[in-house]
Amino acid sequence: MANHLTNKAQEVVKEDYDKAKALLSEAAKSGTYLYPIxxxxxxxxxxxxxxxxxxxxxPYITLYSGVLGSMFFFTYLPQLTVMAFVNGPLAVVTTALLILNESSTITGLLSKNNLLRxxxxxxxxxxxxxxxxxxxxxxGRELKPRGDAIQRLGRALKKPLRKFSLTEIIRYFMYLPLNFIPVIGTAAFILLRGRSRGEAVHERYFxxxxxxxxxxxxxLKEHxxxxxxxxxxxTVLEMIPLASVLFSFTNTVGAALWAADIEAKEIKMAGSTAPELREAAKQAE
Known part of the structure; x- marks a missing residue:
């Protein structure tokens, strides 16, 4: 019985590993990982x-400072106790880095509902x-005839419906223990967060x-x-403490650049298809 469960577990792990490997291979071929850069x-x-x-x-720095202070006050010692079993003497440093990352993430999740939206x-x-x-x-919004790209933006007629909620924070802390597994666990954490993050980047474009x-x-299923x-x-960029807010904006720019390329490709395809349709219509006549 024990051997059967062990073999089954190995099969599941291998299957998930193969799926993740195939997904990453396809992602690398697509080149979309370059858009944040x-x-x-x-x-x-x-x-x-x-x-x-x-x-x-x-106001963002003020919010971040409040979250960071609260996290160090309430969670440093409990997390240090756990990290000591994994990292030994280095736990003092790794726990501090972990809290910096947690504070950055929590601030981002909270602020994207209101402050950053x-x-x-x-x-x-x-x-x-x-x-x-x-x-x-x-x-989706009124545009002024003159000015730079930001100055031309008028009143928004449509606003994104997606908001970060308590569910996002819960999901983050559910995945967080994966970081206690050296290398593989951290990679799995980033990949899971990345898949969720990726699904939201074009919410505005859609x-x-x-x-x-x-x-x-x-x-999204096809891509x-x-x-x-x-x-x-x-996700990796937004995990960098203190700089996460900057990368939230540069990632937004990257997502918009990708959307612009999708739009250009769509227009090009439509332009190349139109003559074919006209020729087919003439032949039908």
């Missing part, structure tokens, strides 16, 4: 996109405008395009690997 470059070379970040930086929205829409996708943005829930679900690739790199 492209977002960093594009953000720093387009100063007009800094405005939304500047508008929230002071409008700023992230403006950054995504502004990047699309900068990439000549004004027609798409106009489906809304602007007017896609139904079923169409979004089908699209699971590319979104996991993007989400994994974005």
């Amino acid at each position: 492209k977002g960093i470059v594009y953000f720093f070379t387009h100063p007009e996109l800094w405005k939304p970040l500047r508008s929230i930086i002071v 409008e700023a992230i929205l403006d950054t995504f829409d502004g990047t699309l405008v900068a990439r000549s996708c004004s027609t798409v943005v106009a489906e 809304q602007l395009k007017g896609w139904s829930a079923s169409r979004k679900h089908q699209w 699971r690997a590319p979104y996991t690739g993007f989400g994994t790199v974005a």
Whole structure:
């Protein structure tokens, strides 16, 4: 009986490993993992996109400081006790780093409901405008005729429905113990977080395009690997303490750049198909 359970467990682990390996291989081939890096470059070379970040930086730091202080006060000793069994004398340092990461994540989850929501929205829409996708943005907000990409943004007619909730925080802490497993556990934690993160990056784009829930679900299912690739790199960047808020914005820029490329590809395909349809119509006549 014991041998049967052991063999079954090994089969399950191998199956999950093979699936994860195939997913990562497909994600690597898609190249979407590069978009968060492209977002960093594009953000720093387009100063007009800094405005939304500047508008929230002071209240964000205030919130982060409060969360960080509370986490050290209430959770440092309990987590140190657990980490001591895993990391020995290094637990003093690793626990501090873990709390920095936890505080950064919790602050991000809390602030994206209110504090960051409008700023992230403006950054995504502004990047699309900068990439000549004004027609798409106009489906969800008013646009002014003049100004830079951010100055042209008027009143939002549609706002993203997705919000971070308590469920996101619970899921984060459910996955957190995986980090106690050296290397493999941390990789699994990042991959799980990355897959969830990736599914949300184009929520605004889907809304602007007017896609139904079923169409979004089908699209994400068909492109699971590319979104996991993007989400994994974005997650790693947003795990960096203190800098996480900056990378939230650069990742948003990267997601908008990807959306702009999807839009350009769609227009190109439509343009190449139109002559074929016209020729078919002539022949039918």
